[in-house]
Amino acid sequence: DIQMTQSPSTLSASVGDRVTITCRASQSISSWLAWYQQKPGKAPKLLIYKASSLESGVPSRFSGSGSGTEFTLTISSLQPDDFATYYCQQYNSYSFTFGPGTKVDIK
Amino acid sequence: QITLKESGPTLVKPTQTLTLTCTFSGFSLSTSGVGVGWIRQPPGKALEWLALIYWDDDKRYSPSLKSRLTITKDTSKNQVVLTMTNMDPVDTATYYCAHASDGGYCTNGVCYSYWYFDLWGRGTLVTVSS
Numbered sequence: 001d002i003q004m005t006q007s008p009s010t011l012s013a014s015v016g017d018r019v020t021i022t023c024r025a026s027q028s029i030s031s032w033l034a035w036y037q038q039k040p041g042k043a044p045k046l047l048i049y050k051a052s053s054l055e056s057g058v059p060s061r062f063s064g065s066g067s068g069t070e071f072t073l074t075i076s077s078l079q080p081d082d083f084a085t086y087y088c089q090q091y092n093s094y095s096f097t098f099g100p101g102t103k104v105d106i107k
Numbered sequence: 108q109i110t111l112k113e114s115g116p117t118l119v120k121p122t123q124t125l126t127l128t129c130t131f132s133g134f135s136l137s138t139s140g141v142g143v144g145w146i147r148q149p150p151g152k153a154l155e156w157l158a159l160i161y162w163d164d165d166k167r168y169s170p171s172l173k174s175r176l177t178i179t180k181d182t183s184k185n186q187v188v189l190t191m192t193n194m195d196p197v198d199t200a201t202y203y204c205a206h207a208s209d210g211g212y213c214t215n216g217v218c219y220s221y222w223y224f225d226l227w228g229r230g231t232l233v234t235v236s237s
Contacts, residue, residue: 001170001171030219031221032221034223034224036154036224038154042229043203043227043228043229043230044154044203044224044227045227046223046224046225046226049210049221049223049225050210050221050223053210055225087153087154089154089156089223089224091221091222091223094167095156095167095169095170096144096156096159096222097156098146098153098154098155098156099153100153101153101154
């Protein structure tokens with residue numbers, strides 16, 4: 001099974017900050033990675049798919065990059081609505097794995 | 108507009124079988140490149156993928172839970188059903204169903220599939236307790 005790790009596990013930031021979250025896979029997954037945002041008590045929301053493709057309706061301050069085993073999610077200018085937990089998810093050989101999550105909270 | 112809604116018991120006893128239904132609208136599960144998956148989240152913990160059923164009735168399961176899971180679809184009712192046997196308190200979680208899309212591509216005669224969950228239901232909390 002492919003394992004996913006995320007760093008940091010918690011990130012304290014201020015509105016307007018540039019934020020970067022890293023996701024690593026235990027083996028190469030090409031570009032088969034998605035990012036989700038989840039707020040307390042709510043279902044996850046897709047932000048990025050195929051490592052760098054922005055889902056329709058998602059603000060352009062969100063961007064994704066990477067391939068192989070290392071990926072990043074960047075929020076160019078953190079907004080009040082962005083305080084949430086972010087998960088990466090890989091797909092490989094008909095199996096899915098989510099990362100442990102990164103909580104972005106207010107500094 | 109695509110919507111999904113999970114339904115089922117909120118409380119099950121240890122060793123019982125859980126049956127959850129995902130009722131959806133806005134798409135057909137007989138359309139190529141479409142799937143419906145189940146994902147769960149224990150309180151305060153991360154997401155865990157459970158199962159996915161594809162438009163062609165192919166089914167895939169989490170390796171760690173495969174022996175306990177069954178996923179089926181009823182295309183005429185726009186429903187997907189997940190059963191999980193031998194429930195345990197550690198299975199207490201919010202269970203989500205989600206629409207899955209294939210973002211893959213074909214090149215040089217070879218096709219690559221890549222699936223992700225682009226729309227989710229609100230989830231249903233299932234507690235396992237005697």
